Amino acid sequence: MDIKDWYIEVTGKDSVHAVAEKSGVPYTTFYKQVRKTITPTSAVRIARAYGRPPTEPLVVMGLLTQEDVDALASSGSLSRAGDAELVRELARRLGVDDGGEV
Numbered sequence: 858m859d860i861k862d863w864y865i866e867v868t869g870k871d872s873v874h875a876v877a878e879k880s881g882v883p884y885t886t887f888y889k890q891v892r893k894t895i896t897p898t899s900a901v902r903i904a905r906a907y908g909r910p911p912t913e914p915l916v917v918m919g920l921l922t923q924e925d926v927d928a929l930a931s932s933g934s935l936s937r938a939g940d941a942e943l944v945r946e947l948a949r950r951l952g953v954d955d956g957g958e959v
Contacts, residue, residue, distance in 0.1 A: 860895050863917045867907050880906040 858866075868876050877887040880902040890899055900914035912929075915921040938946070 858917055860900060860914060860918050863914055864891070864895060864900075864903065867903060867909055876903060876906075 871879070873888055873891050874884055876882075877884040880887075880899070882890075882899045882902055887899060890896055895903075895914075897915060897918060897920060900918065901911045903909075904911045904914050910926075912921055912926045916923055916926060
């Protein structure tokens with residue numbers, strides 16, 4: 858899949874004008890991009906406007922790998938997890954999870 862395939866999949870039958878308006882990309886700028894290549898900035902704005910992860914088009918474009926995205930997600934999750942959640946996950950990974958309260 859390339860960025861044009863991704864664009865078609867995400868926006869469906871929406872017109873270029875509708876996509877530009879929904880994503881907040883100026884129409885004339887976006888019209889030129891659709892004819893040549895969509896920029897990463899526009900692709901991220903489209904993803905957000907259509908409820909898709911903003912990293913998705915960046916992976917499609919080869920600017921990020923799925924491993925990059927996974928690493929970002931796991932590091933963010935750990936920093937937001939509470940102590941009890943961390944202890945339960947550690948116990949599960951060590952195979953000592955007895956299902957009890959922490």
